[in-house]
Amino acid sequence: MKSPFRPDAVPDASVLEVHRPLIRSLERRGLIRGGMSLGALVMLTGCDVKRPESVESALLAISRLNDWVQAQLFDPDRLAPTYPASMILRPPKFNAYYDVTDVKPVNGATWRLDVSGLVADKRPWTLQDLQALPQTSMVIKHICVEGWSYIGGWTGATLRTFLEHVGADLRAKYVAFKTADNYPSSIDMATALHPQTLLATQYGGATLADPFGFPMRLRTATKLGYKNPKWVTAIEVTNTYPGGYWESRGFNWFAGI
């Protein structure tokens, strides 16, 4: 099946190989230069400093270091705290890169979940297929990078169960998501296999409402809110860094909590 993640014609990968040493040295140089201007720049706080490129690349290099640190800190056996069902906020808090009035509902009957990448079985899934998998419920805290939080109750198949079903390569690095609202996202495999990472189809015991991702959204208890794409339409298992909507705008990729 044609991958929804990849264009038909890809650039020649050897170009990247040839320039790899150059790219590496640029990054390192940027980090050193940026690190030194870190001190100088702060004296100018408040002045009209539009992130100079060297500072920006130094900060992004440290953000990538932080991805690695967070992966080391991540304990695959540690469960996020759970709460009694009575504490579930109804309805949940809506948040997206656009207003709730701009939500475009997805038709659950015609919805299909595409599967691609390092998996044995690439047949698309229907909502009924997903619901036929063993279901897990969890009442967990949603923590947004902005600082707010709420307790929500989610039900669905664990992503681990799903990945095992499609014969995914569980040693791959990333699991990537495409959504109906053009909000690409991706997580590390360790988080994908965590028992509190669900393909959620229900909230608070009822079918997921339109603004919160009907028919299916990702819900992981060990990452910040922006790592939980709604209206998921495609899942890919890959070793190529897939990035994401906010990540391409400067936010940290791992975003573990």
Added chain:
Amino acid sequence: MNPEPTTASALSTPRHRPARRLHPWPIRIMHWINAVVMLVMITSGWGIYDDDVIIRGFHFNQFWRLGDWAAWSLNWHFAGMWFLAINGLAYLVYGFVTGRFRERLLPIRPAEVVQTIVDTLHFKIAHEDITIYNAVQKILYIVVILAGIAQVITGLAIWKPVQFSGLVSLLGGFQTARVLHFAGMAVIVGFLIVHVALAVLVPKTIWAMLAGGPRLKPGNHAEGSPVA
């Protein structure tokens, strides 16, 4: 009879090294690194704060925020944290191992605290000898060191509330930990205002933090006066 009288005399032999300065070079380096990093952490923190304010209606003006929007404020904050934590840890180790903390910050006598407050209220701020810290000064330094440590702890809790969920519940929950992190910032900013104002009033303290300041008598203590 002991034919070895050397031990005692060797110990009492005066060393001919020049006397230590008020601020040895490691202190000066760590002080200025901390000054820069603290400003990075405070101003980038204000940028992060603004997306979900703790005090309703209270915002930090864009002028004071590091990072032109949340993504970059966050990147500054999570880059600065390494410098703050590593430099801060080095400072604590240095302070305890060399005895500087004990020497400079202790003892604090309640009577002295009262006297300093009374003097200050009468605008009698003694600053002839900058090697002597008054009781209030000592308390302020101890408070800001503790606030710095608290910021790292509450910061860790809100950075990784699942991995450090025990710490979060100890602090009274995620939102409480956020408020504590904000309060710690307020304490440090309060200190900073007093600290900078007094340093500007007595400029030789700034010079001392750059060049090292007056030399202290050998085996000096807080009471020791400078040897020109």
